[in-house]
Amino acid sequence: METRTQDADELQPDENAPARAVLDRTRQAWGRAAQAVSVLVDGEEHVPADGGVIVAFNHVAPLDRLRFTLAGRRVRFLTSSPVDAVRRVWGRSEARTDDAEAALIRRAAELLARGDMVGIFLEGRRSPDGRLYRGQPLLARIVAETGAPVLPVASVDEGGVLGRTVGPRLAVGPAVDLGRFLPADDEFARQCITDAVTSALLELSGQVYMDVDSSQRRAQLSEQRRSSREAVRAQVRARKAEELARTQQRIADRQAETAELARIQAQAALAAHEHARRAAEADAVQRRVRATRLPADGSQGHRAPKDPLLHDQL
Missing domain, CATH: 1.20.5 (Single alpha-helices involved in coiled-coils or other helix-helix interfaces)
Known part of the structure; x- marks a missing residue:
């Protein structure tokens, strides 16, 4: 009897099976989404364990501002305000004024002195077509102010939603040797710093360089x-x-x-x-003709028809 009861219970449908199936599908979807937006990093051995470092990025994907870490260290991007951060994500930031840029340089100096990693997009704005464009002078000015090392990190576009990478692959290179340009007291030295970092990013990303903003x-x-x-x-x-x-x-x-x-x-x-008019005229003419040819009854010209029987008797 116990065996029969157990078999009967096993044959009963599981009421929680649909809920478990939905939960499994949800977990799988979350896993795929996490994998899609995950950031793959190559060359993390070049990241120093401590100390202030400037991390120079190219700007290919619209989601480059995902909060991520390099070798366990968080990268803090420079923005003048949270609104500016949102605008720069979508490529709508306005041109910085001198006061705003000076404030960014002071903020970067504070973070570097504290031993943080400061992230900067070398091009300033996202590349409109996947090419690497002329670097902005902000990075060179921060280097001239702080003397911090620069670590090139290239975001490699491997395709994704709307032709843009959702989960970019980052290639980290060795720190750029900028000692020969320091102290960068003039514009030429700062331009050399920008060019050296641009060359390092080109080598890592394999992009095509465009010497325009x-x-x-x-x-x-x-x-x-x-x-x-x-x-x-x-x-x-x-x-x-x-x-x-x-x-x-x-x-x-x-x-x-x-x-x-x-x-x-x-x-x-x-x-x-x-x-119709001509037909009526013709009909009228015919009537007149018949009226003139046929005399009326009792006239002299009228003769009665002969009776053939009387004619024979006579």
Whole structure:
């Protein structure tokens, strides 16, 4: 009896099975999402264990500002305000003023003196087409102010949502040797620092270098898109005008056909009226002719028909 009862219980449906299946699918989805946004890092052995370090990034993916760490150390990105951070994520930051840049340099000096890792996007704004653009002078000014080492970290775009990397792969290179340019007291030395870091990022990322500001290229692409949109709109307007001209021509053709048909009908009606008039005149003429050839009864010209029987008797 106990065996039969156990078998009967095993045959009963599990009421919690659908809930467990949904929970399993949810866990799998969360696992795939975490894997999609996870940041893969190559070359973490180049990250120093302590001390202030400037981490120079290229700016390829729109989600480069994911909070991540390098070799267990958190990277703190420089922003003048939380609003600026949000704007820079979406590539809408305004041009910095001298006071704002001086404030960023002071903030970077404080973080580096505290032994933090300070992250800076060398290009300033996200690359509009995946190329590496001219570096901004902020990094070189921070180096000239603090003398901190610069660690190049390239975000390698391997495809993703909308052609952008969701979970970027970071390639960390050795610190850039900038000692020969220090102290960077003039603009030429600071430009050399920017060029050296740019070369290191190019070697890590394999990008194509464009010696223009990313904002200029973005403006060019925006102008090209605007021109393209205008061209498309002009084509649409031309196509609509052509369709309207064809429609008006069809209407004109139909009106001409209707007018021609009305003319033909009018001519037919006129011909029918003329035919009826002539027929009436002909009928009247025939009546007059018959009236003149056939005399009335009792006249001298009228003769009775002969009776053939009487004629034979006579």
